[in-house]
Amino acid sequence: MAKAIKKQALGRGLSALLKETNSDINSAEDKFADKLVGNILEIELDSIEVNPYQPRSYFNEEALRELASSIKELGVIQPITVRKFEGNKFQLVSGERRFRASKLIGNKTIPAYIRLANDQEMLEMALVENIQRKDLDPIEVALTYQRLIDEIDLTQEEMSVRVGKKRSTISNYLRLLKLDPIIQTGMRDGFLSMGHGRALINVEDPEEQLKIYEKIIEEKLSVRQTEQLVKDGKETPVKIISNPTKQKDNPEFISKGLKTFSAYFGHKIDVKLSGVDKGKILIPFHSEEDFNRIKKLLE
Template sequence: MAKATKKQALGRGLSALLKDNSSDINSANDKNADKVVGSIIEIELELIDINPYQPRSYFNEEALRELASSIKELGVIQPITVRKLDGNKFQLVSGERRFRASKLIGNKTIPAYIRLANDQEMLEMALVENIQRKDLDPIEVALSYQRLIDEIDLTQEEMSQRVGKKRSTITNYLRLLKLDPIIQTGMRDTFISMGHGRALINVENTEDQLSIYEKIVQQKLSVRQTEQLVKQFKSGANPVLKSPAKKITTPKYVNKGLKTFSEYFGHKIDVKLSGDDKGKIIIPFHSEEDFNRIKKLLE
């Protein structure tokens, strides 16, 4: 009992220390940093900002409700990880599902492990942790790998060491991003598997990819059947799937307008042309907050 009382008192002491804006902690050398960094304390949920580098863009609502029910019954078993910001503010490093689920049931605080990290470290930690998850779809994993290459400037060999995956595995995931966006969406929605996607990569023309993809979904083809179908297609044994390559030139007015769109939405906007003066405008988003921000722009 004495130990529990001491731990609670320590928690209150740290909370008071964190609320003291006169002693901001931004580096390991700052005053009281050794007392705060590495500690686990209860932090008010309203003081924690979502990680802007969170690569995960979709949270299953049903799974979130199940987690919320578990937290209501047993509490948060594993603390979230946050980084210290200026003043009495924090930012999520990992544990966004626990954070969201706690909010869902009306909790006011959550146990959190405090650490210091710069923006690049935040992004790398979020991406690497995300890749280790078991419930990610192949495209989410591939996008995380691609961001580590683009934004952290890691080579595939360096990334292999960081995430504990073979370089060939990383290459196979990255190749999925060459597939048509419709096929990538089909993989994310589990209409097809990564095995189907890897087979389709061997078809260069996107229109042909889509033709085979539609056949896979309609006929519920297995990966082995898909591999055979692609093999037949490439050898010319299945001319029904063959479609003449049609090059669609992006109109000047589209190229000119894309820059305006991109500046307005704060993201690189793309288009998918389907014919003369026809196509779709693709607006990407990277989190629920980003989605809501774009939604407000359209209201």
């Protein structure tokens, strides 16, 4: 199928036309737009830049290698999508994994579908495409919904139509952003599910949220157990890990820094002072898996 695409692209003589097109194509009225837009061409990888609006910042290396191996064997079955820039330059609209995997195996060109898109449309398409991915964690989904609201100015009703999700589903994701950043990090690292997060939203006190979060990690509580713990919180005491140094006694630079450390490591980080401006940073872990996760963050 990849060979058929290449034959179609080169057979029309459109690749030669690209060299004559030295300006952006932003509308159907632009020169050569009628000849290029809507066609699949074999484009040099070095002439394509990634989409600056791409919300996806992490690409699994192992998955990329698997895709690269498939492309090496079968070719790029589904073309990427690009828009035309000035000169012989293009910008990705979608297909960054295929683009990266093709470069990984040393390919020089890739089949690409050319379409019209302005900056606003580029951002919206990137965000909506991002939501359709199956490997997103709940916080990534929530942040993407929030960007659609903030940057595209969509209401939840409009977004429901664009992404094909119920408004209640969108609302449930957005509520996760009210959780403490440490808990959000735990969800991004896979220690909590969306069900855990939805249960914790019902705890108004941030400190109490963190105590329950630590208990979930330590005792590997299920979503149902977490819901029950939240519901009967007063009857089921939460284990409180003693803090060797109270936050209020810490110098201001430590108090501010602890929030950054805690968000990064996904746990509440403590310090043990041995002077006015010296001491030890204490990083807790709750399992071998958790220890290895923290170790990887420090490598």
